[in-house]
Amino acid sequence: MLSATTLLVITAVFFSAFLRGIAGFGFALAAVPIVSLMVPPIEAVTLAVLLQVVVGCRDLFTLHGHVHKPSFARLSLGAIVGTPVGIFALSAVSADAARVMIALAVLAGLTLLLRYKPARPHPHGGLALLAGVASGAFSGLAAMPGPPAVAYYLGAGTTAMQTRASLLLFFFVASLLATPGLILAGAVNGDALWLTLVSVPALALGTWAGTTAFARLDNAQYRTIAIVVMAISAVLAGWRGLSVYL
Template sequence: MFTTLTALVVGAVFFSALLRGIAGFGFALAAVPILSLVLPPLQAVTLAVLMQVIVGVHDIFSMHSNVHKPTLMRLCLGSLLGTPIGIFALAALSPDAARILIAAAVLGGLALLLRYKPTEPRPRHGLALFAGVASGAFSGLAAMPGPPAVAFYLGSGISAVQTRASLFLFFFVTALIATPGLIIAGGVSAQILALTVISIPALALGTKVGTEVFNRLDGDQYRQVAIGVMGLSAVIAGWRGLSGYI
């Protein structure tokens, strides 16, 4: 039976997949706040993570030739190292305080990206590892692994095609890392699994439409879109953090 809950979930997945298809990231950013309107936060995050795992399996085969492998490997390794750091730091900070700090860091990084635009590819492998550690720490602190990885690629001068493909697979890896913890926490239920299966067509369609939009963008336009999505993530994180103190 196609209920209001199902319709909202399917709509949220389509919109989030569309954003992800264009930018290479932003699925959870868009999906979790919408899904949280009708699902408990844990289940909303779980559904978003499961959808990213599913689409990531497809990305491995369709995107692997475009991935910038040296930086992606360092980002993933750094994320594995950084996630425990973020979880440990969370013991000293509340989730709301962590979101405010992350929002401030993202806005500061965006200010630098707006002033600095590389004229040629200069991926620094040491910086990629550091960005991975920061992504893991952000994930452990507030389930937001994206900003450091996105900022790294936007500042590296790597092409939009390679950036998008590398981000696709990076978020697939971070979703895999998050899945066992969500299962242990009780986020996976029969209802969530059913909603996940029902939403797969919307996930595929949104990704397809987003990819078609991406193919129409040049490098500068992609950069503007990516910076805009990053700015949106900072605003949402900051708002969620501040709302905990109001």
């Protein structure tokens, strides 16, 4: 029989997976703060990473036809370069301080996105590479690879289908990059694997529900939801960082 803590974690995974299914991002940013109220933070991060690896294996087969491949390749390459930079930068700034700075940067970027809406799609290869480097650095600093990639696609004007598919697979890549570090840190242990296993059904159900909701959205509605989710994520990240100093 599952414990009350495990059932609460599974519930948090379901709602975070719904967010992921509808927006294409936000799973870790929603799941980690909630799950870390019930289990140690490193276990919450490990759970989020492992679940995104699991569901990403499925996404490779179901979404590869919708991905904007040139930008996705550049984002992934940039993340490979940027992740070690972010890890190295942790020697100069704490992860919590980094979360606060990232949250402020995301809110500033969202202000620009609210004022700017591309009239036609124009993905820029150089910007995709820079966004990938920034995503990797954000991941190394504070386990937050999402904001630069999301901002890039919202500014590039790709369709909702391309944006969502590209983001889902990009976060799969980011999770793969994070996994070796967690293994070396001893975080991928029996408890983490068990919690991952029992959470997979909730992950699948939440993702299905979110995907069903996404199918009813047009490009404008998706953009609005994505911006709202980004804003919520920034507030959650900022709160998580500031809570250490309060």
